[in-house]
Amino acid sequence: MDRQYRNFFAICGVLIFVAIATTDENPDKNFSNFESSVDICRKCECTNYTDLLILNCSKRDLHNTLSNWPNHKNKALRASFSYNIITTLEQFPASNCSAMLSVDHCGIKFLAPGLFENMKNVKYVDMSHNLITIEQLSSEKFKGPYTNSEFEPIEIIHLNLAYNQIHSLPKSLFEHMPRLKHLNLEGNTLKF
Numbered sequence: 001m002d003r004q005y006r007n008f009f010a011i012c013g014v015l016i017f018v019a020i021a022t023t024d025e026n027p028d029k030n031f032s033n034f035e036s037s038v039d040i041c042r043k044c045e046c047t048n049y050t051d052l053l054i055l056n057c058s059k060r061d062l063h064n065t066l067s068n069w070p071n072h073k074n075k076a077l078r079a080s081f082s083y084n085i086i087t088t089l090e091q092f093p094a095s096n097c098s099a100m101l102s103v104d105h106c107g108i109k110f111l112a113p114g115l116f117e118n119m120k121n122v123k124y125v126d127m128s129h130n131l132i133t134i135e136q137l138s139s140e141k142f143k144g145p146y147t148n149s150e151f152e153p154i155e156i157i158h159l160n161l162a163y164n165q166i167h168s169l170p171k172s173l174f175e176h177m178p179r180l181k182h183l184n185l186e187g188n189t190l191k192f
């Protein structure tokens with residue numbers, strides 16, 4: 001596998017170098033940056049079905065995800081933030097509903113700890129086509145809420161990490177994802 005991807009790896013190396021050389025982003029920067037949820041259904045598109053609220057925030061020139069979800073009662077939630085420029089992906093807002101989230105094609109480099117801590121019933125997450133490296137992937141990024149002195153699992157079944165910059169995976173990454181069934185790592189330069 002690694003031979004096949006050596007050229008690609010070399011190109012990636014150059015891109016990573018260029019990225020590092022042209023930014024001074026700090027991964028521990030102030031994590032209080034969220035897109036205001038006020039009038040979010042004007043900025044994005046909300047489609048409110050009987051059992052499902054669809055939020056389309058794709059291609060809205062957003063730099064952050066939201067501070068709160070639009071009101072979705074007990075309905076499932078499907079939210080897309082595809083094709084925005086979100087350098088740091090912050091914790092998603094709180095919801096106890098089943099959810100599908102897409103943050104693909106956003107140029108994401110940094111992940112906040114406990115991304116899904118406040119929405120542990122998330123089932124499907126698409127983080128493909130970003131700039132996520134192995135340094136950003138640890139079990140604490142996927143931890144659930146802390147109750148009774150331990151982290152609850154998150155319900156994620158389908159995780160798409162295709163087309164990022166992931167070269168290996170720590171086994172502990174999946175510690176808080178006991179239901180995970182589908183993991184897509186296509187288009188990464190994995191070395192075993």
Ligand SMILES: *[C@@H]1O[C@H](CO)[C@@H](O)[C@H](O)[C@H]1NC(C)=O
Binds near residue numbers: 030031032
């Ligand atoms: C983050 O930035 C906001 C606004 O610039 C400020 O009010 C807040 O205190 C900062 N939080 C931290 C933890 O530095």
Ligand SMILES: *[C@@H]1O[C@H](CO)[C@@H](O)[C@H](O)[C@H]1NC(C)=O
Binds near residue numbers: 045056058
């Ligand atoms: C979401 O909104 C974007 C931008 O307006 C549009 O291009 C896209 O087709 C929409 N997606 C869906 C599933 O409606």
Ligand SMILES: *[C@@H]1O[C@H](CO)[C@@H](O)[C@H](O)[C@H]1NC(C)=O
Binds near residue numbers: 046053070071073
């Ligand atoms: C969606 O519909 C429910 C009622 O079924 C309502 O309570 C809620 O406010 C609506 N949400 C939005 C964002 O329109």
Ligand SMILES: *[C@@H]1O[C@H](CO)[C@@H](O)[C@H](O)[C@H]1NC(C)=O
Binds near residue numbers: 094095096
């Ligand atoms: C989710 O459920 C917990 C426990 O029942 C509750 O404390 C919390 O307020 C709920 N969160 C939301 C956003 O509804």
